[in-house]
Amino acid sequence: MRRYILGVESTAHTFSVSVMSSDGNILSNTKSVYMPPEGSGIHPFEASQSHLAAAPKVVADALANSRVPMSELCAVAYAMGPGLGPCLRVGAVVARTIASSLEVPLVPVNHAVGHIELGCLLTGSKDPVVLLVSGGHTMILAYSAKRWRVLGESLDLTLGQLLDQFGRHHGLASPCGGAIEEAAAASSNYLRLPYSVKGNDVSFSGLLTTSKLLLDGGRSFSDVSYSIQETAFAMVAEVTERALAFTGKKEVMIVGGVAANRRLSGMLSNMVERHSAVVTMTPLEYSGDCGAQIAWTGWLAHTCGVQIPVPESKVLQSWRLDRVDIPWRN
Amino acid sequence: MSTYPGVTEHSEGRLLYRGAEADVVLGDWQGLEAVFKIRRPLTYRLQVLDEAIRRQRTVHEAEMIHLAKKAGVASPFLYNVDIQSSTLVMQFVRGVRVKDLVASLSDNQLDGAFFEFGQDVARLHRFGIMHGDLTTANVVKNDTRLVFIDFGLSIRTTRLEDHAVDLRLIKETLVGAHPDISAKALDALNRGYASVVGPARSLAVLKQLQNIERRGRYARVT
Numbered sequence: 001m002r003r004y005i006l007g008v009e010s011t012a013h014t015f016s017v018s019v020m021s022s023d024g025n026i027l028s029n030t031k032s033v034y035m036p037p038e039g040s041g042i043h044p045f046e047a048s049q050s051h052l053a054a055a056p057k058v059v060a061d062a063l064a065n066s067r068v069p070m071s072e073l074c075a076v077a078y079a080m081g082p083g084l085g086p087c088l089r090v091g092a093v094v095a096r097t098i099a100s101s102l103e104v105p106l107v108p109v110n111h112a113v114g115h116i117e118l119g120c121l122l123t124g125s126k127d128p129v130v131l132l133v134s135g136g137h138t139m140i141l142a143y144s145a146k147r148w149r150v151l152g153e154s155l156d157l158t159l160g161q162l163l164d165q166f167g168r169h170h171g172l173a174s175p176c177g178g179a180i181e182e183a184a185a186a187s188s189n190y191l192r193l194p195y196s197v198k199g200n201d202v203s204f205s206g207l208l209t210t211s212k213l214l215l216d217g218g219r220s221f222s223d224v225s226y227s228i229q230e231t232a233f234a235m236v237a238e239v240t241e242r243a244l245a246f247t248g249k250k251e252v253m254i255v256g257g258v259a260a261n262r263r264l265s266g267m268l269s270n271m272v273e274r275h276s277a278v279v280t281m282t283p284l285e286y287s288g289d290c291g292a293q294i295a296w297t298g299w300l301a302h303t304c305g306v307q308i309p310v311p312e313s314k315v316l317q318s319w320r321l322d323r324v325d326i327p328w329r330n
Numbered sequence: 331m332s333t334y335p336g337v338t339e340h341s342e343g344r345l346l347y348r349g350a351e352a353d354v355v356l357g358d359w360q361g362l363e364a365v366f367k368i369r370r371p372l373t374y375r376l377q378v379l380d381e382a383i384r385r386q387r388t389v390h391e392a393e394m395i396h397l398a399k400k401a402g403v404a405s406p407f408l409y410n411v412d413i414q415s416s417t418l419v420m421q422f423v424r425g426v427r428v429k430d431l432v433a434s435l436s437d438n439q440l441d442g443a444f445f446e447f448g449q450d451v452a453r454l455h456r457f458g459i460m461h462g463d464l465t466t467a468n469v470v471k472n473d474t475r476l477v478f479i480d481f482g483l484s485i486r487t488t489r490l491e492d493h494a495v496d497l498r499l500i501k502e503t504l505v506g507a508h509p510d511i512s513a514k515a516l517d518a519l520n521r522g523y524a525s526v527v528g529p530a531r532s533l534a535v536l537k538q539l540q541n542i543e544r545r546g547r548y549a550r551v552t
Contacts, residue, residue: 144506151502151506158547190379198462198495200499231379234375239350319548
């Protein structure tokens with residue numbers, strides 16, 4: 001018999017709700033995305049107000065589109081963290097309310113694990129090296145002994161932050177990745193930028209500072225965008241290649257919002273050839289933040305009895321994904 | 331120009347290992363069994379960037395392999411540096427990578443191996459060398475001691491931060507790739523490290539390591 005779960009995502013700019021079935025079908029995935037004013041990033045309180053206003057309709061649409069009666073939901077999952085406190089609390093309130101009124105279990109989900117598990121479902125990846133690139137994360141991971149283990153990560157900024165902070169310096173509003181990719185495509189003039197690989201890890205802070213200085217010094221946005229992409233993505237490809245060589249695995253799965261960048265996925269596709277490996281990617285619709293990542297991971301956790309009593313269902317702004325037990329994998 | 335004839339022909343030997351940035355090939359160098367570490371062009375990188383990185387790392391690695399010996403740490407003998415093809419020709423170190431060794435070690439042997447690992451890292455640091463790539467794949471145990479085989483990311487530095495980054499990478503590798511033995515191995519490593527640089531410096535480096543971890547995203551170091 002098919003069973004159903006509802007998942008609520010609200011860690012940052014996206015408030016999204018999804019209804020999924022136990023066999024892995026996404027029956028609905030509705031969302032509302034907070035847009036900051038130009039030149040700004042996400043204001044956590046403003047974003048939470050936007051989520052609050054959008055929540056009733058997003059939930060109602062998710063239920064209506066799925067054609068699943070509320071009474072058939074057997075659990076409600078929510079993103080407990082990591083993310084922006086005010087935003088997380090909106091999702092938690094919505095999820096608690098639905099779970100309490102239906103008297104079904106409430107399942108806490110780590111947002112980053114959500115990206116990975118939904119990626120595995122949609123790409124069919126079995127045992128990948130995962131490249132998680134978003135505004136919140138830049139990590140290279142592989143599964144072993146009940147945890148997703150970090151094999152490399154950024155020591156400071158994430159790739160999403162690098163692109164957003166550079167874009168905002170130019171007056172754009174977050175997220176800036178799309179505009180930077182477009183500007184970069186118009187240039188082939190490489191300006192030398194700091195290339196900072198430290199073992200398995202990368203550092204982007206010097207790259208950001210130098211890029212801002214070049215822009216202030218009169219270099220075109222297009223040239224600097226091109227150079228920042230070429231440098232930062234090559235660093236990420238190098239440390240991903242290191243993890244691939246070290247583990248001997250044959251799949252690289254890219255997940256997270258920055259996975260949408262074609263230059264990045266192009267570099268990785270090129271890189272894996274030397275190792276006779278393949279790259280898989282979550283379809284664009286689901287590579288960024290979405291309710292389905294919470295619903296599906298919530299379902300996996302639910303099958304292992306993971307749940308949290310409503311009075312204890314807090315949110316965790318800082319919650320590293322390598323601290324999360326993964327009971328559903330062998 | 332340091333190009334010797336024959337580097338390219340002899341490097342067509344048996345591929346031992348395909349690393350992230352280099353192919354490691356077993357071949358023959360003037361009658362000696364030798365390893366050719368060839369940094370082949372990586373076409374995903376922009377050519378100008380790729381060439382600069384390969385040249386810089388090849389030359390630098392040669393210097394560092396030499397310096398490590400001065401610091402009292404075993405490294406391969408270097409036979410030749412070919413900048414044109416960014417290739418290092420060096421001694422083939424017989425032994426087992428620590429990565430492949432850990433599973434078969436008794437508690438005592440594990441403690442001994444990682445104590446020695448810590449001592450050697452400390453010797454490098456005391457001499458002003460940051461290895462830059464301290465994973466368990468880059469250290470080989472031969473009959474008598476540990477041999478450090480990859481200095482491609484090494485730099486000369488005495489900064490606390492850099493030395494802490496070195497130890498952080500060992501920790502990341504142990505926790506990430508060898509979770510079952512990581513606690514014991516790290517304990518032995520830290521004792522070995524402290525036995526060379528002294529408790530004060532060792533504590534300072536470990537404290538800096540915590541600071542680095544705190545800078546990481548979503549890190550709550552307790």
